[in-house]
Amino acid sequence: MATFIAALLPTRGLAIFFACFMVLMSLQMLANIKPKPSRSLPGPLGVSGVGLGIGGISALVAIGGGSLTVPFLTWxxxxxxxxxxxxxxxxxxxxxxxxxxxxxxxxSTQGLPSAALGYVYLPALLLMAPFSILTAPIGARLAHRLPVNLLKRVFAFMLMGLALQMVYAVFTA
Structure with missing residues (x-):
């Protein structure tokens, strides 16, 4: 559903929204702001609603659902x-x-590269997927060995850098 909304939004507006979302997430990580665990999981209807919300936001800003799922579950x-x-x-x-x-x-969008399937660029998918599969176990091992605060900071600065690069690209294009 969120992908249908994203397809209707102007590219510049979506890029700015995405960059702002990444900046807010990185600031939250750097400040180590976490909700206090104060409740239990809602019932099936509540969990379904939260799942739809997390899935929608994830699709809209092109992030993995984990960045929202883990904080919700720990809360x-x-x-x-x-x-x-x-x-x-x-x-x-x-x-x-x-x-x-x-x-x-x-x-049916015109002007996309010939190797695209809709908005998905197949050469990027075919190159990224195997490397992601190969490096995921390395990342999992590092996540268990490195201090959590260091990982959060590195990830936060990476998000901030990507957001700044995206804003720069939007306003210089």
Whole structure:
């Protein structure tokens, strides 16, 4: 659903929204602001609504659902290892739904590269997917060995850099 909204938005506006979202996320990580665990998971209807919201935001700003799923679950007193595992499990359907949405929405768009399937650029997908699969175990090992605060800072600065690069590209194009 969010991919249909994203397809209707002007590219510049979507890029600015995405950059602002990344800056807010990076500032939250740098400030180490976390909601206090103060509740339990809502019932099936509530969890479904939260899942739709997380999936929609993830598709709209092109992020993995984990950046929103883990904080929500820990806020609901789910232990961090279980929250991370659950986040990894729901990441695949979020990614597949988002990709299908961008394929469908871009299907009849003119001016896309010949190797694109809708808004999905196949050469990038074919190059990124195997390397992601190969490096994911390395990242998982590093995540268990490195201090959490260091990982958060590195990721926050990476997000901030990407946001600044995106804003620069939008306003210099």
């Amino acid at each position: 609901c007193n789910v232990k961090l290892p279980r929250a991370i595992g659950t986040s990894a499990a729901v990441g695949l359907p979020i990614a597949v739904a988002g990709a299908l949405g961008y394929i469908i929405n871009g299907w």
